Amino acid sequence: MEHITKRFPGVLASDDISISVGEGEVLALVGENGAGKTTLMNILMGLYQSDEGRILINDREVHFRGPEDAFRAGLGMVHQTYMLVHNMTVLENVALGYKNAWKHVRVDLDAVRTRIEEISTRYGLSVNPDAYVWQLSVGEQQRVELVKTLCLGARFLILDEPTSALTPQETDELIALLKNMTKELSIIFISHKLQEVKALSSKVTILRHGKVVFSGNTDDYSSQEIAAKMTGHEIVLPKNRASMPDGEEALGIDGITVMSDMGTKALDNFSLSVRSGEIVGLAGVSGNGQRELAEAINGLRPVESGRIVLLGKEIQNRSAHDVIQAGMGYIPEERNTEGIVPSFSIMENLALKDITTEKFSSHGIVKKDEEEKNAIRLVEGFDIRCPGIATAAGTLSGGNIQKVILAREIDRKPEFLVAVYPTRGLDMGAVEFIHQRLLAIRESGIGILLISEELDEIMNLSDRIAVIYKGSVQKILNRDEATKERLGILMAGVKEE
Amino acid sequence: MTRGFRIAFRAAIILIAIVAAVVFASAILWLIGADASRTFYIICIEPLTKMLHISEVLIRAIPLCIIALGISAAYRSGIINIGAEGQMAMGLLAFTGVALAFPDLPRPLLLPLALIASMIGGGIWGYIPGILRAKLNVSELLSTVMLNYIAAQFYSLCLRTIFLDPNERIDGTGNPQSMRFTENVWLDRITGRLHYGIIIAIVLAVLIYVLLWKTTVGFRMRASGSGARAARYAGISVGFYAALSMAISGAFAGLAGGVELAGVHRRAIEGITNNYGFSGVVVALFGGLHPAGIIPASFFFGLMIYGATLAPSKVGVPANIVQVMQGIIIIVIVTAQMVLSNTYFQDRVWRRYQRIMKKEA
Numbered sequence: 001m002e003h004i005t006k007r008f009p010g011v012l013a014s015d016d017i018s019i020s021v022g023e024g025e026v027l028a029l030v031g032e033n034g035a036g037k038t039t040l041m042n043i044l045m046g047l048y049q050s051d052e053g054r055i056l057i058n059d060r061e062v063h064f065r066g067p068e069d070a071f072r073a074g075l076g077m078v079h080q081t082y083m084l085v086h087n088m089t090v091l092e093n094v095a096l097g098y099k100n101a102w103k104h105v106r107v108d109l110d111a112v113r114t115r116i117e118e119i120s121t122r123y124g125l126s127v128n129p130d131a132y133v134w135q136l137s138v139g140e141q142q143r144v145e146l147v148k149t150l151c152l153g154a155r156f157l158i159l160d161e162p163t164s165a166l167t168p169q170e171t172d173e174l175i176a177l178l179k180n181m182t183k184e185l186s187i188i189f190i191s192h193k194l195q196e197v198k199a200l201s202s203k204v205t206i207l208r209h210g211k212v213v214f215s216g217n218t219d220d221y222s223s224q225e226i227a228a229k230m231t232g233h234e235i236v237l238p239k240n241r242a243s244m245p246d247g248e249e250a251l252g253i254d255g256i257t258v259m260s261d262m263g264t265k266a267l268d269n270f271s272l273s274v275r276s277g278e279i280v281g282l283a284g285v286s287g288n289g290q291r292e293l294a295e296a297i298n299g300l301r302p303v304e305s306g307r308i309v310l311l312g313k314e315i316q317n318r319s320a321h322d323v324i325q326a327g328m329g330y331i332p333e334e335r336n337t338e339g340i341v342p343s344f345s346i347m348e349n350l351a352l353k354d355i356t357t358e359k360f361s362s363h364g365i366v367k368k369d370e371e372e373k374n375a376i377r378l379v380e381g382f383d384i385r386c387p388g389i390a391t392a393a394g395t396l397s398g399g400n401i402q403k404v405i406l407a408r409e410i411d412r413k414p415e416f417l418v419a420v421y422p423t424r425g426l427d428m429g430a431v432e433f434i435h436q437r438l439l440a441i442r443e444s445g446i447g448i449l450l451i452s453e454e455l456d457e458i459m460n461l462s463d464r465i466a467v468i469y470k471g472s473v474q475k476i477l478n479r480d481e482a483t484k485e486r487l488g489i490l491m492a493g494v495k496e497e
Numbered sequence: 498m499t500r501g502f503r504i505a506f507r508a509a510i511i512l513i514a515i516v517a518a519v520v521f522a523s524a525i526l527w528l529i530g531a532d533a534s535r536t537f538y539i540i541c542i543e544p545l546t547k548m549l550h551i552s553e554v555l556i557r558a559i560p561l562c563i564i565a566l567g568i569s570a571a572y573r574s575g576i577i578n579i580g581a582e583g584q585m586a587m588g589l590l591a592f593t594g595v596a597l598a599f600p601d602l603p604r605p606l607l608l609p610l611a612l613i614a615s616m617i618g619g620g621i622w623g624y625i626p627g628i629l630r631a632k633l634n635v636s637e638l639l640s641t642v643m644l645n646y647i648a649a650q651f652y653s654l655c656l657r658t659i660f661l662d663p664n665e666r667i668d669g670t671g672n673p674q675s676m677r678f679t680e681n682v683w684l685d686r687i688t689g690r691l692h693y694g695i696i697i698a699i700v701l702a703v704l705i706y707v708l709l710w711k712t713t714v715g716f717r718m719r720a721s722g723s724g725a726r727a728a729r730y731a732g733i734s735v736g737f738y739a740a741l742s743m744a745i746s747g748a749f750a751g752l753a754g755g756v757e758l759a760g761v762h763r764r765a766i767e768g769i770t771n772n773y774g775f776s777g778v779v780v781a782l783f784g785g786l787h788p789a790g791i792i793p794a795s796f797f798f799g800l801m802i803y804g805a806t807l808a809p810s811k812v813g814v815p816a817n818i819v820q821v822m823q824g825i826i827i828i829v830i831v832t833a834q835m836v837l838s839n840t841y842f843q844d845r846v847w848r849r850y851q852r853i854m855k856k857e858a
Contacts, residue, residue: 321732341724
């Protein structure tokens with residue numbers, strides 16, 4: 001790709017970008033959220049048209065009018081959000097795009113099956129063609145996406161943040177798989193996790209504000225150097241070094257049992273206690289009851305037995321509204337669907353929880369100027385980068401959406417905060433910002449329950465670390481007792497003597 | 498993209514849409530051997546030439562507007578109310594009940610009382626599917642349609658039994674109808690049959706705008722509608738607002754019935770609902786679910802409905818054919834709207850235009 005420029009209304013998304021990838025090479029495209037990585041790849045796939053510049057494949061200039069053209073040229077992309085039909089089987093999903101198997105009105109499913117088997121043995125991607133997509137874990141769904149793309153004959157893979165939704169184990173598997181594939185394929189992968197970049201790529205290109213700020217061989221630079229080039233300044237993730245807090249118990253969870261959506265016990269006699277001014281990190285592989293725990297605390301899921309006490313008040317089985325009124329702050333897992341109303345403006349989202357309070361309304365009429373003042377103040381205070389406070393929140397990048405949520409939750413002055421995967425999928429700059437804020441809240445004497453599967457995050461921030469496994473607490477460690485290895489073993493369900 | 502290009506693009510799309518609508522509609526008229534240009538004149542222009550005609554268009558636009566306003570409130574809260582037909586029928590019944598029960602109350606008392614009754618009647622009929630959806634997650638598409646059937650039959654039954662005009666039993670026109678209401682429940686007329694319901698419709702439009710965009714209740718309704726999950730996580734009782742919005746929506750449909758009785762018919766007869774409940778859904782969507790769009794949209798639909806009644810006598814085109822033509826026109830307009838709001842398409846045309854210009858240069 002040479003001299004690619006793309007303008008969107010009000011933004012220059014790509015500014016004279018040139019990149020090149022050789023056969024069998026892996027190029028890591030890194031940069032903060034909103035740096036223009038995805039836009040660039042969408043141009044390459046023919047989803048957008050560039051305003052200037054050209055694309056060359058094997059020295060021949062190509063024009064893609066749509067993704068179909070790109071497929072034909074041997075390009076394949078796995079998007080950040082998977083494009084699979086949930087109530088169809090893996091086989092049917094692959095058949096959807098695999099035009100070779102379309103015989104007039106009939107689809108030759110056997111041919112598709114053979115093709116899937118061929119691909120999965122060649123690249124070591126095991127998938128069950130007859131499983132329904134909704135039955136698969138996120139990691140398995142991603143394998144399906146890979147198989148689907150490869151079945152179409154891709155010789156050149158584009159992966160948009162392939163690991164952002166994966167557990168650490170799945171991430172390791174994926175990297176091993178991709179390494180194996182580079183024998184036959186070229187890959188561009190978008191990421192902001194630097195371990196992966198180091199582990200997988202041969203070349204790295206860094207984008208910032210739509211410009212290439214750096215290109216080089218991965219091996220010549222350390223993770224720190226790349227991180228610094230990415231954000232434009234040194235990144236040092238803050239650490240919690242304060243002494244053990246000795247405040248009163250802020251949140252007490254006493255032997256609760258909670259059902260999952262499937263009707264099985266997601267939490268089984270789960271107990272945990274968090275003091276004021278303390279961060280308790282809850283480590284665990286996702287799917288061990290974390291979601292249900294956060295929902296039960298916040299009044300979104302019934303508690304079958306046991307008690308949840310917030311500052312002396314029982315809050316189990318109260319409505320979400322009551323729990324919020326009792327002083328609970330919540331950063332939910334799915335920031336796009338649970339944290340914000342995507343079509344609402346930033347301004348409205350910042351007032352979402354408090355619209356009926358005197359601050360934002362009187363006698364049922366919304367005080368628009370208060371809403372605006374509040375938004376302007378928070379956008380500035382939390383460095384939310386947006387075209388304006390009337391912008392729909394759903395159009396922001398992940399990091400900025402998270403800042404909107406964080407701003408709302410912190411500014412409400414909660415008595416306690418539950419933060420679920422607060423930095424998932426965010427770039428280093430945003431992670432740094434959010435970690436600093438969480439530590440600042442802790443300093444002000446508020447207890448935080450931090451649910452995460454990033455062990456670095458948990459170890460950097462927590463005073464105590466609890467490990468959850470199959471719905472109960474496996475073990476609680478003090479910060480200085482925890483090592484990555486020890487936590488990893490506990491998360492895998494091995495009991496310590 | 499230049500400003501000139503954008504204007505030219507819009508103009509071109511609108512022109513193409515008009516031409517397409519005319520061509521399709523003419524083809525149908527040609528098939529049945531009618532005079533196409535004369536028919537168009539009768540349907541689109543003639544109703545606007547005389548005050549009498551305009552007032553007839555307006556009295557059809559009034560119930561459409563009121564119903565569509567209610568539907569937009571429900572739609573914005575995440576519920577698709579296709580039960581306005583039934584809610585309107587219940588409003589008619591409640592209004593008739595009050596009007597016949599207290600014929601001698603003074604007008605300043607009786608008229609508001611009857612109108613409020615019609616709102617309550619429709620409101621309850623809307624609240625039922627709302628609460629079913631909120632508590633038991635029953636699809637409102639299913640429940641509202643079923644309630645339409647029930648309401649229609651119940652209306653028919655009442656008209657033939659408790660509300661039946663005693664004189665009807667004696668001289669029997671064959672059409673079941675109630676006694677003519679006393680003047681104490683009449684809405685005055687401005688000109689022709691045009692009544693003061695038009696003021697009510699405009700006031701309601703302002704009310705809906707204020708409710709949805711200026712109040713905390715509206716804020717929460719819209720939040721529930723556009724992001725139910727996030728709304729729930731923010732402590733908003735999504736179910737409550739679903740039920741509330743349906744009650745409001747039903748009350749509007751019921752009131753549309755009440756206004757129709759007080760202003761136009763002044764007695765309960767068959768066929769007052771006249772599919773307004775269904776057309777109201779189209780008007781609401783057509784008007785962009787916003788009062789400022791619903792008012793012109795309801796006028797446009799009123800024009801179409803009235804045009805269909807003129808065509809048979811003036812040019813001998815059956816009303817059914819006019820409805821077919823209207824269907825075509827609506828589809829073409831909706832398509833044109835979609836094309837106009839598709840910025841990607843505009844972008845593509847712009848690029849092609851540039852390429853052509855380059856070649857020529």
